[in-house]
Amino acid sequence: TNTNEENTSESAVQSSESLESNQNQETEDIGKSLIVYYSLTENTKAVAEEIQKQVNGELMRIETVEPYPEVYDEVLDVVEAQREEGELPTIVKQDVDLSDYDSIFLGTPIWFGEPALPVEKWISENKLAGKRVYPFFTSGSSSINESMERYRELLDQSTLSEGLGITSSDRSQTASLVKEWLAP
Numbered sequence: 001t002n003t004n005e006e007n008t009s010e011s012a013v014q015s016s017e018s019l020e021s022n023q024n025q026e027t028e029d030i031g032k033s034l035i036v037y038y039s040l041t042e043n044t045k046a047v048a049e050e051i052q053k054q055v056n057g058e059l060m061r062i063e064t065v066e067p068y069p070e071v072y073d074e075v076l077d078v079v080e081a082q083r084e085e086g087e088l089p090t091i092v093k094q095d096v097d098l099s100d101y102d103s104i105f106l107g108t109p110i111w112f113g114e115p116a117l118p119v120e121k122w123i124s125e126n127k128l129a130g131k132r133v134y135p136f137f138t139s140g141s142s143s144i145n146e147s148m149e150r151y152r153e154l155l156d157q158s159t160l161s162e163g164l165g166i167t168s169s170d171r172s173q174t175a176s177l178v179k180e181w182l183a184p
């Protein structure tokens with residue numbers, strides 16, 4: 001919808017559950033965290049690195065076996081074709097034992113309103129049942145609503161926390177938006 005195209009810094013943090021109340025219910029902090037992200041053009045990477053600075057977790061970057069094209073219009077075509085065919089890209093195998101972590105931060109660019117296909121693939125190949133997942137997103141202007149909807153389907157066995165969305169106009173405020181998200 002049109003309203004999904006709009007975003008402001010006030011709506012960058014969209015609440016379903018507050019992180020603060022989650023923390024109060026459980027422990028003082030968020031435990032040992034893994035920050036997993038996919039990033040084609042480094043925007044999501046920058047947010048992942050800011051989160052790491054603030055929570056001290058371990059970073060893991062999802063990579064596709066076949067790189068997407070360098071030209072933006074060509075990426076759109078390739079991704080559109082993959083979405084139409086319901087085809088998820090093969091990702092590079094990485095050994096990670098999720099049972100080592102209490103919290104999973106999961107970062108993705110928004111592609112056609114939804115989480116990027118390599119992240120869907122990673123979700124399908126890993127056991128996130130019973131985990132607490134903190135989703136974060138970057139986009140040109142789209143809100144995180146549709147992507148959160150998709151995650152509610154994909155991660156129905158996980159505890160999904162409030163999402164953080166950083167649009168291109170929010171980018172310069174990344175550090176403070178992350179801080180606010182972690183400790184509202």
Ligand SMILES: Cc1cc2nc3c(=O)[nH]c(=O)nc-3n(C[C@H](O)[C@H](O)[C@H](O)COP(=O)(O)O)c2cc1C
Nearest residue numbers: 039040041042043044109112113138139140141142
């Ligand atoms: C295939 C594709 C689809 C995209 N679809 C959207 C979209 O629906 N809404 C939006 O605001 N931005 C969209 N974008 C822009 C990206 O979400 C935005 O540039 C994001 O910050 C890129 O993150 P990255 O640098 O980590 O790859 C799209 C980009 C690509 C490559």
